[in-house]
Each structure stands twice: as structure tokens, then as C-alpha cells.
Amino acid sequence: MQIISRAFGIYETNCYVVVLDNGEVIIDPGDGALEWIERVCKNPLAILCTHGHFDHIYDCDAIRARFGIKIYMPRSDAFMSLNDPFKLLEAKFSPNVLVDDKDEIELDGVKFCFHHFPGHTPGCSVITADGIMFSGDFIFKNSIGRYDFPFSDGELMKKSLKKVLEFQNYKIYPGHGAATTLDAERNSLIRWAQAI
Ligand SMILES: [Zn+2]
Numbered sequence: 001m002q003i004i005s006r007a008f009g010i011y012e013t014n015c016y017v018v019v020l021d022n023g024e025v026i027i028d029p030g031d032g033a034l035e036w037i038e039r040v041c042k043n044p045l046a047i048l049c050t051h052g053h054f055d056h057i058y059d060c061d062a063i064r065a066r067f068g069i070k071i072y073m074p075r076s077d078a079f080m081s082l083n084d085p086f087k088l089l090e091a092k093f094s095p096n097v098l099v100d101d102k103d104e105i106e107l108d109g110v111k112f113c114f115h116h117f118p119g120h121t122p123g124c125s126v127i128t129a130d131g132i133m134f135s136g137d138f139i140f141k142n143s144i145g146r147y148d149f150p151f152s153d154g155e156l157m158k159k160s161l162k163k164v165l166e167f168q169n170y171k172i173y174p175g176h177g178a179a180t181t182l183d184a185e186r187n188s189l190i191r192w193a194q195a196i
Contacts, residue, residue, distance in 0.1 A: 001110065001130055003173060004040060008032045013055040014175055016134060017041060020108035027127060027134050028175060031058040034066060041067075045107045048114075049073045050136025051124045052080030054089040056175060061093035070096035072105060074114065074123030085150040099125070117164060119157025120145035126164075133170035133182065141172075141180040144192045154196050161193035 002019040008030035015036070016027040023043035026033075028050055037044065037059075044067045049057050051074060060071050060081070073081065073095035082092050099105075101116035112129045117138045124145070127134040137145035138160065147157040169183040 001132075003132065005173065006033075006036050007176075008036075009055050009058060011055045012176060014173065014177075016173055018110075018129065020045070020110055022108045025107050025110075025112065025129075026063060028056040028136065029059040029063055030055050033059040034062045037063055038066070044069050046105070047071045048105070048112060048127050048134075049077075049095070050127060050134060050138075050175060051121045052077030053121065053137065054080070054084045054086055056136065057081055058089065058091075060095075061091040064093070064096075072097045072099050072114075074098070074116065074125045075100055076116075076118065077121050077123030080121070080151075101125075117160035119147050119153055119155075119160045120149070122151055122153070124160070128170060131170060133167075133172050134174075135172050136175045139164065139172060139180075139182075139185060139189065140174045140176055141178050141185070142188055144189070145175075147196070158193055158196040161189050161196075165189055165193075 005014050005016045013030040015029045015033045018025040023045040024041040026047045075098040099114045104113045114125045120137045147154045172180045
């Protein structure tokens, strides 16, 4: 399993491609990702979304149309692809599959699991696969996602931070910025949880 990434759009949102033996899994394709996906992917299998913010889902619909694959989205964020709270999403769309906490999707023999960590958004999730965590806008290197947006919830963020501290170590690929590990972030996450 190989991970490649590129940042797209005004917020430099990381799009990840997980390269498997017989195809690729696309995570959080932002504005302009389609052209890159066409170049780096031979056989895209699915689009997985960590949450519904426009900068993470901008090219979902175009990629789905181009490759005929499904979009998986946390259930509580599905409304954002039809009614973007920031009014910046050009192509409105409905996801194909709405996922809940601990839902697992097997793609080319690898299990991708959604874990629900609400706070940044109602459906905010991380996606784990094979010791790796795609943390979206929940956890960044030395920081966490904002919880002051429309539909954010600080109390839920606090609960989510406490919940993730019970997880084993993972390599973390966040929605913005550099990769890290859960072990490297634990002290920072404890401080954030105390500060909310
Ligand atoms: Zn976000």
C-alpha cells in the first residue's frame, strides 16, 4: 500500500491516493484534483470523504462522473454536499453511500474503516486502513480542526479528542499540512481537550 498526496484549492487541502495492487482509493479530492487523479490513477475504486466541507469534496462529483465510482460520505455531513454552509461548492451532489461510525469498506482486499469524531462538523470522521489514519480536519500536526464554524460543536470536539486518545498509535495523514503520528500528537491533544 502506497500513499501519494497533493494539496488543492485555496486552503491547500490534502487529497490522498491510496495505491493498492489493483486500483486506487481517493480520499478528500479538493478543487482541481480530477486532473491529478487522471494522471496518477490507473483504476480508481472509490472516493472516501472524511467530512463534508467544500474544500475536501470539491471534485467528488467530477471524479465520480469520469470514473463511474461511488462517493462514501459520513451520514451527518451529507447535507453539506447539497447545501454548502460556505456557499463555495460549485457542483452540488448526493453521495452514493452514507457511512456511520465503525462502518468498514473492503476495497481490493484492504479494509477502510470510518470512525466518527464529531465536533469540527457533525459527521467529521477519520478513515483508518492498515495502521494509517486519514484524519481530515479532526487532527493536524500540532493542532486540531476548528470548532467555531457553522455546524461545529466544541463540546463534541472535546469528547472526540478524549475518544481518540484511547486509540492505538497510527501514522496520521491530515487534511492540511504535514503527516504525523497519533503518539506524537497525544500531549497536544490532551492540552486541546483541556482548553475547550
Ligand atoms: Zn473541514
